[in-house]
Every structure is written in C-alpha cells, then in structure tokens.
Amino acid sequence: MLNETIDLLIVGAGPCGSFTALTASKLGFKVKVYEEHLKPGDPEHCPGYISINGLKSLGLNPPKKIIENEVKGIKFYSPNGLNLTFESNKPEIYVINRKLFDEWLYEQAKKTNVTYAFNSIIREIKFNKDKIVAKAFSKNGGSERVQCRFLIDAEGCSGFLAKKAGLINNKRRFVNGVHAIIENIKDLDGEFAEVYLGRKFSPGFFAWIIPKNDREAKIGLAAEKNNPIHLLKLFLKKHPLVSKKARNIKILSLIAHPIPINGPIKKFFYKNFFVVGDAASQVKPTTGGGIITGFISSKIAIQAIYKNSDNAGEEYQAEWNKKLGLNFIFMRQARRFLNIIPDEKINKIFEIAKKIDIESMPLITHLDFQLNLFKFLLKKDFLTKILRFFPFFSLSFFKLYS
C-alpha cells in the first residue's frame, strides 16, 4: 500500500539534495527529502572552499555565522618547494562551515514547505508507468512506500541507487580524501589557501591548507592510492615546508571520504530518475570541488522538469552539456595530464611558469569555469612552451579518454 504521493522525491540531504529541494519547491513542486542520517551536514567531510561568485550566481547568500573566512589567493608549491602565487584584489572564496551550511540549506528548504524524513534510507525503487515507487526504511524499524513523479538521486558518491538504475558502471574513479581541522599552525597567511603538489604525499591529487581563523586551519589531501590518513600524517611530519609550520599542531577532527574524480557519468537520467551532485560525479576533476557544480547541475535538472516534464531527462542532459560539458572535458584532461607528469617535470613547469608571468592569470576568479583559464594559457603561449619541453606528456592532454 502507498503511504504518500508527491511530485519530487529527493534522496540525500547533502548540499545538492537540499539545494535541489529548495529550487524545486520555489517553483511549486511538492517535495520530500529522505536522509539516512539523523540531521543534515553530518558527518562534515569537506573544508567548504567555495567561490563567492558561484554562490551569488545561484542566489545564495549564506549568513555570516557560516562563513569562517574569505580568501583572495592561492599559493601553489611544487614538489621541490618552488612557489607560484595567484592573487585577486578582492576575496573570491568563502571558507564555509560545511555542517552549518548544510543545516542552513535545509532550513531554507523547510521554509518553502519541503518535508524531510531523517534516519530513513531509500533502498528500493520501482518504475511504474510514468511514476516511481520508492521504499524508505527507517533506521528505527518499519518502512514506507512513496510514489513520486520524479526521483532526484543526490545520494553522494556511493551511487548505490544510480547503479540500480543502470547509470553507473565500473569506470568511475575516486581519490581517497581526508579533511582535518588543526590548531597552532605557524606562518599561515589568513587570506591565502596553500596547495602542495608531489607524488610522495598525495599521488594523483594534491594536499591543501586553508586558513580558518587566527588559530585554526583546515588541512587535507587526496590520493589515488594508499591510506589518506597515513599520508596526511606523513605530510605533516616530513614535508620540508609544512613540517616546519606544523611542529606544534593539534588535530581537532579528522575524517576520510572519497572524491569522484574522472568527470561526470555518461547519462544523468533513466526515465524519470535523475542523478545530481557527487552521485553523478559532477565534481571538478582538477580540484575535487563539487558543491557549486553540483548546484548548477541540480538547477538545470529542476528547470528541465519544470519546463518540459515529458522530455525532461534529455533536456537536463543537453543543457548540462551546453553549460558545463566543455569545462569538464578540459578539467578531466588537465587532471590526466597532471597525473602522468613526474615530479621533476612539475618542478620544471613551475620554473617556466614563473618566467612567463603565469601568476598574472586570474586563476582564483575562474575556479568554477576553468575553461577560461585554458583560453588564458593559450593567449600567454604557455601551452606551446610546455609542448616544446615535454611533447609526449602534452600530447596526452589532448587525447580524450576512450
């Protein structure tokens, strides 16, 4: 027997789930969100480094208590310690408290009449003509069956339901991320994030330090192999630059979580089942940031349903390709390129980049739409210089994944 009938059922009260719920509810849909945990934002698995422009363009103005810091630049360090600094003349990034941010989105959605069922996990879905019937299991025991016109899967990187719907195959790749909050780190500029490259500590990705306030910072890394917690401890102890800053630090919290890294899944929908956010791997392969791109994707999905519910899936996919497709192709290739060059060559690239004044590139302004950076690099003749130095590696940049 059916317990309820709604327009939109959303799986997951992470940022993408609640943002999707809010967007849909504002357009008049009857929305219900199911979340397996007891509350939103739990556990907090990311440092919340998000572009101010990205949030504003989506109409989101988080209150002050959520914003822990504002950042206007990034300092990159090569494996041998060379530095490239990219700086804007104004803050471009908010460092947000992810727990409070997720809670805030949930509060916003609730104000527009979205209903939430916590402690409740969706494990079964059945396609029934033009409807979906989902079965929700309460962790206290008991279950309910809910019928919906559309189901939006915002379940995060596990993609359990998307796999059931046949949308995810084994080609999805992840890096193992770890995010920690520490205190007593020395010599940190409060307006700059730091990024450290090098295979020893973060093979296949990078390590970061993000200033949170006068006392605390968010530190983390991701890697395609090895235990990220061990790597983080090694990074703190043995990295030639970081070990000096981190001599007296105390780790206040630490959590590991995977990041889907090789770009979006091929198809975002099956009938009226749509996937958004980490579940669809809509995460930037270069940086691992997925909040703004997940929100943009969610908005496209809801607008497609609103405009044209008969062909909404096709419309979602087509609009997504138009808005984000090329950017993701570029970022995926950039990640691939970075992952095959050995550390010595990265050191060399830093040297060349410094000489041709790459630091004038508005990098931090274009973190959401990174194709703009590619255009800038072409203008600066940077890519041809790299091509000359490392023809084999550079060609791989242009070779698309088969």
Ligand SMILES: Cc1cc2nc3c(=O)[nH]c(=O)nc-3n(C[C@H](O)[C@H](O)[C@H](O)COP(=O)(O)OP(=O)(O)OC[C@H]3O[C@@H](n4cnc5c(N)ncnc54)[C@H](O)[C@@H]3O)c2cc1C
């Ligand atoms: C170490 C690390 C650092 C990161 N740093 C950044 C950063 O600085 N900036 C940035 O933009 N992004 C960052 N990210 C990525 C960002 O955290 C994700 O892109 C974002 O959380 C995706 O949101 P989501 O709503 O798609 O998924 P999630 O946040 O994973 O939310 C999914 C929710 O669905 C629930 N759920 C799952 N299955 C079910 C089910 N069957 N039934 C009910 N509920 C279910 C889960 O419990 C969870 O609450 C980072 C990620 C990691 C791991």
